Amino acid sequence: MSDPRRWLDLGDEGGGGATPQEMDLLRTGRAMQPPAGAQDEVWRALLAQIGPLDGGPDGSPDGGPPDAGPPDAGPIDAGVTATATQTGAGAGQVAGAAQVAEAAQVAEAAQVAGHLAWVGIAKSVAAGVLGAALVVGGYTAATSETPQPQRGSSVSVESRGAGPAAARMRGAPFSSAPAYPPVPTEVTGGTAPVPVAQQVAGQESARGGEPGGRGFSVGGELAQGSGAAGEPGSGEAARREVGAQGEPLSPGASGRVSGTGEGAALDTTPAAVAERASRLREESRMLGEARDALRRGDAGGAMQKLDEVRVRFPQGVLVQEREALTIEALYRTGNRAAASARAAAFLRAFPNSPHATRLQAFVQ
């Protein structure tokens, strides 16, 4: 009995192996490495528990790190939050090429054609897209009234971006003339699952002409480009929704979002879908209040509301909208340096966000 061949050794579709997308995912898994500093931190923690090592000449009674890394790497990292340390340092550790590859995997994964359009999944997607599109639209409307550097072009770009998203939600062809979406007063997510499910099926053919390997593989240039042109809120929101609900790094989040056991896959039971939709509605409503406060000129009130959202939905589907509003509010409370720093961080994290263009105006 001999081992079957590994999927990654089989090559694309070779001999009933994995699809290119599955292989990309596996490559991500192979590249997984601990972040720099983790080894030292765990070593120190171990020594604290087992005491100075008695075995061998290499025992380290002083608790020093076992490897010859820079002595200050640990302390620096230790100052950052656990998650930030692990992920940040880890990212730094991975070679640039690997990062690009990972990014490409995400991009490709986001575009891959599937075969199942589960109504349950479509429901949650619909809720996410609807909420995001509405909030994007609303946010654009709110902020377009505010004085902004570089305001004219960026605002119009955003309007364009939100238009198609809204149009798509109504089942209109994507290629229809961009229309400014009506600003909603009440989000009614979860009402559109069936049309959207149909749309998913319909769009299978629509994406036929999409270039296969498109993605971040050109160093994010393409992604940046599509963001600048006003990518509809849907795509971004979708990916964020995935991040929020499938977030592997925060057990609390997955528990709260899906309401199921730890590590459970996205729950597609009606109850779970309804819960997600309801959470999204609440998140969207609160952001709407923040936006209204900002529109009234009450930047302080907006900040307060945004903080509430942050606490309640730390991994919210609408994290980008929340952050964009926060940047706006910071700017209007006179905290321009903070607004600039956050805008810069935002642009690094979400270069292809529908908010990217206008947020550039805040970077000093």
Add this chain to the structure above:
Amino acid sequence: MNFREVYEQHFRFVWRSLRRLGVRESDVQDAAQDVFLVVHRKLAEFEGKSKLSTWLFGICYRVASDRKKLAHERRRADGDEPLLDCADERVDVAAVAERRQALAVLERMLDELPLEQRAVFTLFELEEMTGEDIAEALGISVGTVYSRLRLARETFKKAAARFHARDQFHGVAASNLAGLKKAGGER
């Protein structure tokens, strides 16, 4: 080989094994510590009858399994920091976001596998262990390794297909946009 040498040479293996077995990033340092505490206690008993890596993986598997049970009882939210709350320049937010996203997708797929299948699948496909070594690490027969691998592959494929079906819906916007841009000759 003394404890420190084991630690230095195998920390990375332990860390990624735990992560691939579903230990969340916020918990993995604690879990790695648990693993090496066991290693420290039992290293003397390890007589080299098996490979060190398979022995270590067996420990990782038990620790991950215990943590999984524990996680059902108390869910921790401390890994729940908002991605963008930290404007700290030392943290490369973009790289973090990309990496988290890629891993999020993979973990979503792996989360659909029962732990025993997940172990076989990740050891074989990602760690590139042989079937024999996997059998040894998990204390099962090679035939069981193969059957679990087959089941895991099927489940993984189904999960990937579902995910992509779901995600493809969002990809359409981007692809349409790319088409528009191309037509507009912007780039």
